[in-house]
Amino acid sequence: MKYGDRYKKIGCKIAKHRQQANLTQEQLANKIGISYSYITQIEAPNVEKKMSLEVLFDIADVLNIDVKDLL
Numbered sequence: 001m002k003y004g005d006r007y008k009k010i011g012c013k014i015a016k017h018r019q020q021a022n023l024t025q026e027q028l029a030n031k032i033g034i035s036y037s038y039i040t041q042i043e044a045p046n047v048e049k050k051m052s053l054e055v056l057f058d059i060a061d062v063l064n065i066d067v068k069d070l071l
Contacts, residue, residue: 004048010056013070015043017063032058 001007018028029039034055041049060067 001048001050007048007050008045010051010070011043011047011049012045014039014059014063017065017069018043021063023063028059028062031062
């Protein structure tokens with residue numbers, strides 16, 4: 001997949017910031033209106049999961065960080 005390594009890095013950053021915010025994957029998924037399985041795939045370091053900008057922006061908003069901190 002084109003940009004697969006970038007998606008993996010973004011997923012790892014999401015996981016780090018989520019943990020710092022003391023949220024579970026399920027809590028984060030519920031807050032942004034996506035499935036638990038989708039967020040687990042996004043965060044999995046061995047999975048190249050694409051996400052929309054809308055989802056990325058929603059994640060940043062819930063984590064109270066600038067979206068650039070995930071890139």
